[in-house]
Amino acid sequence: MDDPTCKYRLTMNQFIDDTFTFSAAGSHTTHITATYIMWAIYKDREVLQRLYDEIKTIEAAGLEITVDELRKLPYFEAMITEGLRLYTTIAGSIPRVVPKGGRQLGPHFLPEDTGILSPIYAIHHNTDLFQDPFSFKPERWMDATKEMRDAIVAFGGPGRPCPGQNLAMFELRLILAFLISRCPDLEPAESCTKECMQLTELLLLFPKGGKCEFRKRGYKV
Numbered sequence: 084m085d086d087p088t089c090k091y092r093l094t095m096n097q098f099i100d101d102t103f104t105f106s107a108a109g110s111h112t113t114h115i116t117a118t119y120i121m122w123a124i125y126k127d128r129e130v131l132q133r134l135y136d137e138i139k140t141i142e143a144a145g146l147e148i149t150v151d152e153l154r155k156l157p158y159f160e161a162m163i164t165e166g167l168r169l170y171t172t173i174a175g176s177i178p179r180v181v182p183k184g185g186r187q188l189g190p191h192f193l194p195e196d197t198g199i200l201s202p203i204y205a206i207h208h209n210t211d212l213f214q215d216p217f218s219f220k221p222e223r224w225m226d227a228t229k230e231m232r233d234a235i236v237a238f239g240g241p242g243r244p245c246p247g248q249n250l251a252m253f254e255l256r257l258i259l260a261f262l263i264s265r266c267p268d269l270e271p272a273e274s275c276t277k278e279c280m281q282l283t284e285l286l287l288l289f290p291k292g293g294k295c296e297f298r299k300r301g302y303k304v
């Protein structure tokens with residue numbers, strides 16, 4: 084803010100406003116996504132084992148677990164994409180206005196200035212693209228089509244997508260990789276029922292029970 088060579092100078096109010104916006108937009112989105120993906124992984128021992136084995140190949144090669152190394156793991160990347168598809172925390176719509184001259188969308192002509200909304204949750208559960216769309220299946224991304232990849236709009240649409248998506252992906256990769264490789268013997272606790280984890284909309288999607296608890300595998304209270 085005090086750098087005189089900087090072209091874009093923020094006032095204190097803009098700085099405070101940006102800080103608030105980025106904290107609000109960047110915290111719950113990422114932690115809820117990570118929570119749901121954790122739940123999905125720790126419920127399924129086969130998926131967990133496959134991820135664990137894949138992540139361990141990094142350390143077996145004498146390397147550190149970094150985002151660059153994680154990005155090379157096909158199943159791990161597939162798991163994150165599937166998590167973003169199924170547990171997209173912003174389920175609502177991407178608002179856009181049709182540009183000058185209007186646009187043809189399939190059989191429909193949309194006049195300029197028309198407000199349109201693209202529903203993220205519905206796109207991510209489109210049965211034309213995703214068989215069994217309510218199931219967590221990372222393997223569906225191992226040989227995904229371009230249409231499937233184009234349909235993932237968890238971070239919004241073209242033109243003005245989420246500015247925090249790189250940070251969010253960075254966080255998701257590291258959080259999940261360290262959890263899986265350091266704590267492979269967790270499982271969802273009794274309190275973590277299907278009903279508790281039901282997606283509930285409150286601006287963002289949340290677990291209905293407001294929590295997601297884990298315990299050491301086999302631990303009895």
Ligand code: HEM
Binds near residue numbers: 104108171178
């Ligand atoms: C998994 C995590 C996240 C998801 C699923 C997500 C999703 C989205 C979506 C769908 C939009 C609307 C984009 C559009 O209209 O096309 C958006 C906007 C936004 N996101 Fe994220 N986001 C995430 C993480 C973050 C993080 C980490 C930050 C910042 C640190 C952030 C900051 C913002 C801001 C400031 C906007 C408004 C941008 C604008 O209006 O131009 N988000 N996000």
